[in-house]
Amino acid sequence: MRSLGWKITGHALAxxxxxxxxxxxxxxxxxxxxxxDTDERELDPHLNxxxxxxxxxARRQDHNIFHFYFSxxxxxxxGELGTSLALGQPVxxxxxxxxPLTLRLLGMGLGLAWLLTLTLALSAAWLRLSVYDTLxxxxxxTFLCLPxxxxxxxxxxxxxxxALAIALIVFPHTYRYSRxxxxxxxxxxxxxxxxxxxxxxxxILFWHVVPVVTPQLLAVAGVSVSMAAGAAIPVEALCGxxxxxxxxxxxxxxxxxxxxxxxxxxxxxxxxxxxxxxxVIGYVVRGREA
Amino acid sequence: MSLGRKLAxxxxxxxxxASAAANWLAPAGYxxxxxxxxxxxxxxxxxxxxxxxxxxxxARVLYGTxxxxxxxxxxxxxxxxxxxxxxxxxxxxxxxxxxxxxAVTDLFLSLPWLFLLITARALMPLNVSPLVSVEVTFLxxxxxxxxxxxxxxCMAAGSLRSSDFVRQARAAGISGQRLFWVHVAPNLKPxxxxxxxxxxxxxxxxxxxxxxxxxxxxxxMPSWGSLLxxxxxxxxxxxxxxxxxxxxxxxxxxxxxxxxxSKQEEVAA
Numbered sequence: 409m410r411s412l413g414w415k416i417t418g419h420a421l422a423x424x425x426x427x428x429x430x431x432x433x434x435x436x437x438x439x440x441x442x443x444x445d446t447d448e449r450e451l452d453p454h455l456n457x458x459x460x461x462x463x464x465x466a467r468r469q470d471h472n473i474f475h476f477y478f479s480x481x482x483x484x485x486x487g488e489l490g491t492s493l494a495l496g497q498p499v500x501x502x503x504x505x506x507x508p509l510t511l512r513l514l515g516m517g518l519g520l521a522w523l524l525t526l527t528l529a530l531s532a533a534w535l536r537l538s539v540y541d542t543l544x545x546x547x548x549x550t551f552l553c554l555p556x557x558x559x560x561x562x563x564x565x566x567x568x569x570x571a572l573a574i575a576l577i578v579f580p581h582t583y584r585y586s587r588x589x590x591x592x593x594x595x596x597x598x599x600x601x602x603x604x605x606x607x608x609x610x611x612i613l614f615w616h617v618v619p620v621v622t623p624q625l626l627a628v629a630g631v632s633v634s635m636a637a638g639a640a641i642p643v644e645a646l647c648g649x650x651x652x653x654x655x656x657x658x659x660x661x662x663x664x665x666x667x668x669x670x671x672x673x674x675x676x677x678x679x680x681x682x683x684x685x686x687x688v689i690g691y692v693v694r695g696r697e698a
Numbered sequence: 699m700s701l702g703r704k705l706a707x708x709x710x711x712x713x714x715x716a717s718a719a720a721n722w723l724a725p726a727g728y729x730x731x732x733x734x735x736x737x738x739x740x741x742x743x744x745x746x747x748x749x750x751x752x753x754x755x756x757a758r759v760l761y762g763t764x765x766x767x768x769x770x771x772x773x774x775x776x777x778x779x780x781x782x783x784x785x786x787x788x789x790x791x792x793x794x795x796x797x798x799x800x801a802v803t804d805l806f807l808s809l810p811w812l813f814l815l816i817t818a819r820a821l822m823p824l825n826v827s828p829l830v831s832v833e834v835t836f837l838x839x840x841x842x843x844x845x846x847x848x849x850x851x852c853m854a855a856g857s858l859r860s861s862d863f864v865r866q867a868r869a870a871g872i873s874g875q876r877l878f879w880v881h882v883a884p885n886l887k888p889x890x891x892x893x894x895x896x897x898x899x900x901x902x903x904x905x906x907x908x909x910x911x912x913x914x915x916x917x918x919m920p921s922w923g924s925l926l927x928x929x930x931x932x933x934x935x936x937x938x939x940x941x942x943x944x945x946x947x948x949x950x951x952x953x954x955x956x957x958x959x960s961k962q963e964e965v966a967a
Contacts, residue, residue, distance in 0.1 A: 426805060553952040555903045556812070557910035558945060561929045638810030645911060646930070660816040660913055672809065672817050680808045 415691055419684035426680055430673040431481050489670045494662030499670050502655060510644070510651035514636045517574025517643075521632065524575060525582040533590035534609065544583070552580040557642035570647045577639040578632050585628045589621045596620070623690035630686030634679040706957035713951055717764035724757030729918040739940070746940050749928060753918070759944050762920035766902055767951070769836040774897035776840030778847060778890055785848030789855025790882055796852060803852070806845040812907060814842055819913045828919035835914050835921075839901045847893035854889045858882050899955040906948060922948050 450460050483490070489499035528544050551559070556577045563573035593599065599616050640653030648654075652671060659668040699707075716723065736752040738744055746755035788799030806814070815838065822834050858864060859882070867881050902922065908914035909923010910930070917924065925944035932941060 422804075426808070429805065549953065549956060550949070553899075553903075553949045553956065555906040555910065555923075555926070555948070557907045558926060558929065561910065561926075561932075565929075565932055565935060634808065634810050638812040641812050641816065642907060642911060656813060656816060657911060660820040660911075663820050665820065668817050668820055672813050675813055676805075676809050679810060683808065 423680055432477055490666040492664050492667040494664040499667050506651050506655050510640055513571055516571035518636050520575035521578035524579050525586050529586040529590050532587050533594045548580040548583045551576055556639045560642040560646040564647055570643045570649050573643045574636050574639045578635050581635055582628055582632050589624050593617045593620045622693045626686040626690040630683040633682035637675050702957050706954035709954045717760055717767055720760035720764055724760050728758045728761040728920050746943055758920040762922055762925050766922045770898050770901040773836040773840035773901045774894050777843040777897050778894040780844035781847035781851050782890055785851035786855045786886055789852035790859055790878055792859055803845045803848050816913055828916045831916035832919055839904055858885055895959055899952045
């Protein structure tokens with residue numbers, strides 16, 4: 409249990425380091441982006457020279473990158489993530505409004521992807537028919553060769569929910585690993601012996617296969633969160649879903665760096681959390697196994 | 699070589715030859731507008747019809763294939779070089795260097811690829827000339843796509859560092875650059891080749907994604923991404939099936955690469 413504590417501490421430290429580094433990179437990018445040093449209010453003909461000078465003075469201390477970074481982090485710690493240049497709204501509000509849709513989409517997409525993955529991978533491992541194996545490999549291989557944005561466009565064309573598009577983007581990646589893991593697990597000598605002795609398929613699966621493959625499957629599950637988050641951009645952008653992915657796309661088109669870097673740091677944290685969670689659970693499962 | 703691989707090689711060679719002969723097969727070029735025949739269906743003069751600006755789709759597919767098939771390997775070469783430099787050296791040096799390199803790599807890997815790409819693309823000016831947009835797009839793919847390969851190379855170099863023959867070479871008094879260039883680097887070549895080949899379809903698909911999202915190659919320059927953007931305006935699949943030709947070509951090419959890759963992936967593993 410002591411080493412589990414160390415593992416969790418290690419992951420927590422990695423998250424904090426990522427947050428600090430991500431924050432620094434965000435601040436640097438925002439600071440160095442073209443147009444940072446300009447304020448469109450300066451173009452207002454109603455302002456006199458003193459007012460324009462006052463506006464410039466107010467920005468002067470931001471010229472020091474370290475001062476800018478600390479003030480940026482201080483504001484970020486209080487939940488103030490700046491204002492979107494393109495949409496003219498606080499980044500925090502934009503994220504809060506759009507996050508639920510993206511989370512729902514990702515949850516459903518990942519659920520569907522894993523349902524499809526486990527169904528096909530388990531049946532491939534059980535049946536061990538070369539025809540079935542070839543068929544599933546061809547299907548997953550075809551989806552692997554399709555750009556995520558094309559799948560999103562096809563989902564619009566066929567009026568299919570966005571969650572299914574995400575599932576079909578993630579599925580070929582997860583299927584490939586899961587199938588290999590399960591086939592490998594089923595070809596272990598003790599499972600072949602158990603089968604020869606007439607043990608039921610259900611008992612073999614839950615008592616001998618699941619404990620062996622769970623840690624690796626959890627690792628793949630952690631990575632699949634990152635894949636799904638990436639897939640959210642084309643799916644939301646092309647399906648017209650007002651989520652974080654669409655926001656990131658709009659920010660990229662509008663070169664809205666304050667918004668874009670905050671979204672990227674947020675998504676990185678979510679994927680890191682997912683990976684760390686998968687790693688810790690996998691560690692606990694392995695510990696029980698031992 | 700298996701039949702599948704032979705077929706994949708044949709298809710890739712055919713597509714490469716056709717795209718290389720684009721000037722001869724479609725002499726009018728990709729940007730010429732036939733204003734009397736906008737959005738036209740396939741005919742004897744325009745084999746795949748024309749787009750909404752009256753440009754010959756067949757010519758655009760050929761030129762777009764040339765751009766994607768020439769620049770994706772160039773980007774793969776750049777990313778493999780960076781992976782060798784960062785991952786290979788870190789693995790060879792070991793200790794704190796390897797840990798630092800892997801921490802940076804992990805940080806990059808935790809970022810979803812498309813988020814990283816669009817963030818980096820947004821940092822560059824979007825209203826650049828078409829030629830610059832092509833260069834920027836593929837340069838970004840090359841500069842950002844090294845992380846996974848660096849991880850593999852770091853592991854490979856690390857295991858080579860502790861291998862018997864390297865220890866023996868060290869014991870014989872060989873050290874520093876000579877040890878790296880004469881004994882370690884040649885043994886990393888198969889992994890480097892594998893990583894290079896693995897990166898090509900990834901970059902082709904990434905460019906296509908960026909192109910469809912309007913963040914890739916700028917008009918009028920064609921690429922698979924910008925050609926696939928046409929699918930956005932479709933109402934049904936059966937309505938104008940010829941618009942799917944770039945997609946079918948993309949699937950065929952990426953599938954061919956996947957066939958060639960199965961051998962390379964074994965090496966990389």
